[in-house]
Amino acid sequence: MKKVKCECGHINHEGTVLCEACGKPIEENQHIDNNDKNKLLNMRYDGSARRSQTKKRTIVDKTWAFFSSVKVGVWLIALTLIAAALGTLYPQEQFKQSRLPSSQFYEQEYGITGKIFYQLGFHNLYSSWWFITLVALIGISLVICSIDRVIPLHRALKNQKPKRHEIFVKRQRFFSETEGVSDKDREMLIQNLKNRRYKVREEDGHILAEKNRFSRWGPYVNHIGLIIILVASILRMFDFMHTEDYVWVREGETKVVPTTDQQYYIKNEKFIYEVYDRNDERFQEALKNEEFDVPSNFQTNAVVYKVKEEVIPGQEPELEEVTRGEIRLNHPLKFDGYSAYQSGTQLRSEYETISFSIKNSDGQDVGDFNFKPNVDKRKYELKDGYNVVVTDYYPQFEITEEGPSSSSKFPRNPGIIFEVNGPNGHSERYFYLNEDIVALSEDQQFNVNLEDTKLITASGLTIKKDFSLPVFLVGAIIFMIGVAQGLYWHHRRVWLHPTGNKVLFAGHTNKNWYGLKNEIEQALEGTNINMVNDQQEKF
Incomplete structure (x- = not known):
């Protein structure tokens, strides 16, 4: 590399504008910072030589010069922000609450814009190769920008006499x-x-x-913080650092915790829904214009279990309790690096039990039965040889061109066809829908009545593991130190x-x-x- 010797005896690097030792302008390089046109010296980086302005011979030099440009860095950040904003227009694939394939879901739910959103790959934006590449390019730009400036500046300030x-x-x-x-x-x-x-x-x-003098390093401390934050954002794309999924758990139900390789189960023991008391003086002013009740608490009382031993396919796992607690908004239940957040609810949206009572033609009670949609039981024994058999069950009843059908497996509008059989071989059929019972047989000898229905709530839980947060925190702290360093001194x-x-x-x-x-x-x-x-x- 060519060296430039000043009259003071100091040897400067090629491209130096002001001698690092005495500050004398080096005549052949004054055009770099326009010192040949200005009456005052341009003191940017103390006139030190920057690689991006002096070496532009090879492809490496040109690549270095490209990424050392602040304009390039700003453009990369702008493009990444625009892309990130577009990814929030519609839910990402992992958060869509539908069993439809993504290719159908976005078009059905959001029309032509949803179809374009899917076809452009925005449904998996934050894990796409091109978005990761944009983030990586920002990191490369920050590193090269910093090295291109901080090393010459440090050398110039160190050598000044x-x-x-x-x-x-x-x-x-x-x-x-x-x-x-x-x-x-x-x-x-x-x-x-x-x-x-x-x-x-x-x-x-x-x-x-x-x-x-330490304040001059503030921008570069900022860059270190930003680089750490970018590294953390890239690490989030790997399962060992960050996983996030969603699960619906009904009251009384135990379900496998997603993203845990079926090693953990969670049970919804009880869901608590509370509203603000309109008679409470503290809330009367705020609630007087509210037409509906305002919820004050969504809470799931949950128990987390862990599988004891390796499970043989087809065998029910043996579970041991890990922890139990209350899951409320912004108060997750934590277990073994995971956190369960209260994220949604379907309040009293599904039937847990539908109770019927039956009497014979003499008015005698022959028994009752409790139909549980989520329990695979279809025959119920009553008194004196009477029994009930459920012949058809539609969890979400609807009529199609092909006849009765169900649009969902969840019992939100159950339709039930059942037979009541007497000891003498007499049988009658009935149809239940929307708390109404319709006899399907002409010769009625039984009197079937609806006694009670019990609805349950499904609790939506976000299960998250995030080991990247400490890395984000370190990056944010370093960034703020750099901000204070350059701003207040x-x-x-x-x-x-x-x-x-x-x-x-x-x-x-x-x-x-x-x-x-x-x-x-x-x-x-x-x-x-x-x-x-x-x-x-x-x-």
Whole structure:
């Protein structure tokens, strides 16, 4: 790599704009930061050489230059945000609450836009290869942007000397020139700067006072935090770091916990639904305009079980209790790295029991039976040789062109056809629907009545395992440290440059020029050194 030797003796890297040691502009490179056109020096990265601006010969150099561009990074972030927003238009495939194939579900539910959503692959957006690629490209851009800038900047700040070139001092934004400065003035200036927590260095009568250099690394600390967050987002795409699924569990039902390879089961012991009391003075004002009751609590009392031993296919697993507790909104039940969240409910939406009573032609009670839709029992023995046989059962009854049918396996509108058989061989058929009983036989000798129906609630639970959250937290903390580092502290430098019978005084900061000017005023109190002028106004 070509090196550039300054007259001060310091050897600079190719592409250096301002000598890292003395700050003298290197003439052939001034076009890089437009210093050849500006009266004031462009102090971006202290004029250090950046690979992206000096090496553009090979495909590697061109790739490096492409990803080191801030504009490219902004475009990648914008495209990723747009894609992520489009993925929220309709539910992702894993969260759709339908047994229909995705190819049919999105078109039936959302029309032509849903069909386009599916065909473009947005139904599995966040795990798609192209979305992961976008996230990875953002990470690559952040890494290259940071390396391209932070290493040269660190080198320039590390190599800077108190003795700077006269051109460097004169072309700073804050500058003044004073004749006849005494040693007492110098000592007073140094003391005032130290009182303001400046670190002062001297070389042959030249002074460099500097404070808050660490603030220059704030943006790069931000980048480290963002890179960690991006790594965490990519890790979420692997099952060992993050899994999430949804399960409906009815009251009294025990179901396998999804994403756990059938190692865990969860039982819904009871669902509790509570509403705000309209007579309570605390809520009367808020509820007076509400037409319907406002829920105050959705709660599932659950028990989590774990399979004891390896299960042979066809064998019922032996379960042992792991934990039990209450699942409420934003209060999950946690077990072995998993969390069960209360995410939905189908309140009293399914039949658990439908009870019938039967009497014979003499008015004598011959028994009753409780039909349980979710229990596979179709024959019921009554008194004195009477029995009932359920011949047809439709959980969600509907009439189609082909006759009676069911649109779902869940008993939300059950239709039941059953026979009542007497000991003498007499049989009658009945049809139950919507709490009505219709006799299907002409010669009725039995009196069948509906005694009671019991409805149950299905609780929707999100089962989540997320080991990426600590990684996100670390990235977020580092990011906020970088924000504070760059926002609340500013890198400030002042130079005192004796030349002949004059003293040149200059100041520079990366932010808050007004604050630097105030500090310079305070540092010059009690001295004969002239106050600096803002040369940006002059030019």
